[in-house]
Amino acid sequence: MDIFGSNVFNDQVMKERLPKNVYKSLRNTIDNGLPLDPAVADVVANALKDWAIEKGATHFTHWFQPMTGITAEKHDSFISPTSDGRVIMEFSGKELIKGEPDASSFPSGGLRATFEARGYTAWDCTSPAFLKDDGGVVTLCIPTAFCSYNGEALDQKTPLLRSMEALSNQALRVLRSFGNTTANRVVSTVGPEQEYFLIDKKFFEKRLDLMLTGRTLFGAKPPKGQELEDQYFGSIKERVAAYMKELNTELWKLGILAKTQHNEVAPGQFEIAPIFASTNIATDHNQLVMDVMKKVALRHDLVCLLHEKPFAGVNGSGKHNNWSMSTNDGQNLLEPGNNPHENAQFLTFLSAVIKAVDDYADLLRASAANAGNDHRLGANEAPPAIISIFLGDQLSDIIDQLANGGAKDSKQGGTINVGVSTLPILKKDSTDRNRTSPFAFTGNKFEFRMVPSSLSISGPNIVLNTIVAEVLSQIADRLENTKDFDMELKAILKEIAVNHKRIVFDGNNYTEEWVAEAEKRGLPHIRSMVDAIPAFITEKAINLFSKHGVFSKTELHSRYEIRLEQYCKQINIEALTMINMGKRQILPAVLKYVGSLADSLIAVKNAGAGADISVQEGLLKEISGLMASMKQRLANLELVTDEANNLEGDDIFEKGKFYRDFVFTAMQSLRQDIDQLENLVDADLWPVPTYAQMLFML
Ligand code: ADP
Numbered sequence: 001m002d003i004f005g006s007n008v009f010n011d012q013v014m015k016e017r018l019p020k021n022v023y024k025s026l027r028n029t030i031d032n033g034l035p036l037d038p039a040v041a042d043v044v045a046n047a048l049k050d051w052a053i054e055k056g057a058t059h060f061t062h063w064f065q066p067m068t069g070i071t072a073e074k075h076d077s078f079i080s081p082t083s084d085g086r087v088i089m090e091f092s093g094k095e096l097i098k099g100e101p102d103a104s105s106f107p108s109g110g111l112r113a114t115f116e117a118r119g120y121t122a123w124d125c126t127s128p129a130f131l132k133d134d135g136g137v138v139t140l141c142i143p144t145a146f147c148s149y150n151g152e153a154l155d156q157k158t159p160l161l162r163s164m165e166a167l168s169n170q171a172l173r174v175l176r177s178f179g180n181t182t183a184n185r186v187v188s189t190v191g192p193e194q195e196y197f198l199i200d201k202k203f204f205e206k207r208l209d210l211m212l213t214g215r216t217l218f219g220a221k222p223p224k225g226q227e228l229e230d231q232y233f234g235s236i237k238e239r240v241a242a243y244m245k246e247l248n249t250e251l252w253k254l255g256i257l258a259k260t261q262h263n264e265v266a267p268g269q270f271e272i273a274p275i276f277a278s279t280n281i282a283t284d285h286n287q288l289v290m291d292v293m294k295k296v297a298l299r300h301d302l303v304c305l306l307h308e309k310p311f312a313g314v315n316g317s318g319k320h321n322n323w324s325m326s327t328n329d330g331q332n333l334l335e336p337g338n339n340p341h342e343n344a345q346f347l348t349f350l351s352a353v354i355k356a357v358d359d360y361a362d363l364l365r366a367s368a369a370n371a372g373n374d375h376r377l378g379a380n381e382a383p384p385a386i387i388s389i390f391l392g393d394q395l396s397d398i399i400d401q402l403a404n405g406g407a408k409d410s411k412q413g414g415t416i417n418v419g420v421s422t423l424p425i426l427k428k429d430s431t432d433r434n435r436t437s438p439f440a441f442t443g444n445k446f447e448f449r450m451v452p453s454s455l456s457i458s459g460p461n462i463v464l465n466t467i468v469a470e471v472l473s474q475i476a477d478r479l480e481n482t483k484d485f486d487m488e489l490k491a492i493l494k495e496i497a498v499n500h501k502r503i504v505f506d507g508n509n510y511t512e513e514w515v516a517e518a519e520k521r522g523l524p525h526i527r528s529m530v531d532a533i534p535a536f537i538t539e540k541a542i543n544l545f546s547k548h549g550v551f552s553k554t555e556l557h558s559r560y561e562i563r564l565e566q567y568c569k570q571i572n573i574e575a576l577t578m579i580n581m582g583k584r585q586i587l588p589a590v591l592k593y594v595g596s597l598a599d600s601l602i603a604v605k606n607a608g609a610g611a612d613i614s615v616q617e618g619l620l621k622e623i624s625g626l627m628a629s630m631k632q633r634l635a636n637l638e639l640v641t642d643e644a645n646n647l648e649g650d651d652i653f654e655k656g657k658f659y660r661d662f663v664f665t666a667m668q669s670l671r672q673d674i675d676q677l678e679n680l681v682d683a684d685l686w687p688v689p690t691y692a693q694m695l696f697m698l
């Protein structure tokens with residue numbers, strides 16, 4: 001209780017340190033989305049500075065989230081010179097509200113020519129300022145939005161805030177038509193579960209691929225993987241527990257509600273989940289969580305890997321984005337209550353989500369795409385690349401009833417008797433869980449499970465907020481203009497149930513049958529990032545996002561460019577790393593082993609007397625064959641990577657396809673040879689740590 005929020009300029013600190021009228025004015029901006037009174041900024045800035053200095057800060061920074069996927073900060077000290085050659089510590093309202101970092105080296109996707117360098121950061125007072133403590137160096141961080149000279153968003157926060165406003169506006173219209181006059185804002189809430197790997201730092205430092213790409217580009221399957229299912233929820237090792245303890249402490253100081261922690265399915269894999277918050281704060285916090293996770297790991301001689309697929313053959317990492325909507329007076333709009341069939345307002349919001357997900361499945365899929373996630377989606381560990389919704393017995397049944405004209409009852413859960421008299425009789429939920437669904441209703445929220453572990457959750461939530469806002473606006477249009485509310489609502493719910501039932505699937509999403517069934521239902525199955533990203537620039541998407549003021553057409557095109565460019569660059573770095581390691585580490589090691597085999601062969605042969613050299617001969621033959629194949633595949637990888645770099649034209653989509661179809665494929669086949677060699681070559685000569693070491697030596 002003492003450390004929680006100790007590094008945050010939170011409500012309590014504001015109340016203590018700001019004059020009453022200033023506090024009230026700022027709260028009004030934060031709670032009711034009213035414009036910020038400029039006179040307030042100077043006072044807040046001064047209070048912030050005093051607080052930060054007392055806590056040991058000398059510098060402040062506008063903390064923002066450019067399109068790199070990570071956060072950015074440029075530190076300025078509080079010092080300001082006086083005429084007598086000394087300094088005073090100053091921080092003005094102007095400095096709090098607006099920053100002007102040189103933006104030219106951040107991705108802009110053509111929004112700006114490189115000579116146009118100006119970018120602006122603007123204070124987001126809805127997310128509290130905080131202190132970052134990097135090894136005793138304390139910096140005041142001010143969450144900001146980041147835009148170009150022309151006001152176009154260059155970051156992840158601006159469009160997220162816009163999408164939250166869109167959702168609030170449309171949800172309020174629906175609530176008003178239901179007669180709700182008290183709510184004046186609807187906030188989307190998110191609780192992201194974050195998966196990660198830990199490995200010993202000494203292994204990490206010996207693997208260039210992990211250092212440069214975040215994943216192992218090769219590595220033979222270890223004798224033991226995750227098949228015993230003995231890691232999931234297993235007893236937490238002391239070294240890991242110590243890490244988690246320090247991580248929690250650091251997060252609590254930042255006001256992050258770190259709550260759940262456990263071992264995940266793969267060896268060396270773990271999860272942390274906070275208690276949910278408004279989407280904006282949850283997104284800021286998740287960026288901080290990822291940052292702090294990496295920093296704290298190093299203090300324990302560990303490295304935290306956030307890549308979606310650091311190791312082939314065991315599960316990769318994702319984020320489960322738990323999402324809901326609630327009113328400012330605390331009503332969760334996705335709370336079904338005991339008798340959901342009677343809860344017309346709940347059914348309306350539920351139906352809106354169902355229709356939104358069906359209408360814009362391609363956008364949701366695109367929002368969860370990155371190069372790392374291409375390794376996961378569709379493999380039997382993560383949901384397939386087909387978007388569908390799991391509702392569970394109770395709600396699926398109600399949707400069926402709605403499609404047939406009206407809902408008359410709700411299936412109830414009942415109880416479970418374990419059969420031991422001393423054990424309690426358990427109240428059963430109305431629905432079982434389904435771990436295989438990409439978009440599952442889980443009690444009073446939806447869980448979007450496709451999100452990649454390293455990606456900012458901003459993108460997926462921008463899409464979720466906007467598509468639901470759109471369907472709510474369609475519903476509001478009808479409800480506001482009808483004379484018979486009940487009839488109209490019944491018609492809307494029936495239409496949605498009939499037309500969008502196809503997106504609901506409660507079965508096992510990992511089966512081949514589902515892939516076939518989904519195709520029959522006409523659901524999109526988009527297998528790779530390159531094919532997913534163009535969803536952002538379809539006419540439908542441009543209309544949607546511009547209607548709700550979330551993205552302009554230019555902003556969408558810029559994001560399309562940036563995402564595909566990132567894909568190409570990522571694969572390019574992977575290919576170059578693989579070539580480097582192949583030539584400079586793997587081949588030399590294999591050659592050394594071949595040399596020793598040859599020496600042994602000659603020595604034994606020279607010993608005469610019918611010595612048996614069949615083992616040496618057999619091994620030499622096998623390894624030489626693999627080595628020749630490897631050399632050839634290495635040359636091929638070099639060739640296609642070169643070709644990709646020299647592709648004519650500037651069609652980023654074509655370039656992405658080339659990287660996927662030729663460079664990535666060439667890497668896969670090279671990996672096969674290297675992994676086979678690893679299983680043959682003297683362990684003492686193998687130049688990089690093995691999977692068994694990295695996954696099990698913690
Ligand atoms: P599980 O692993 O069973 O899916 P967890 O407890 O790990 O569940 O995570 C569930 C997440 O959902 C938590 O972050 C929790 O705070 C969040 N959550 C709960 N209610 C809501 C809500 N109304 N809106 C958004 N997130 C929510």
Ligand code: MG
Pocket residue numbers: 193320447
């Ligand atoms: Mg979950």
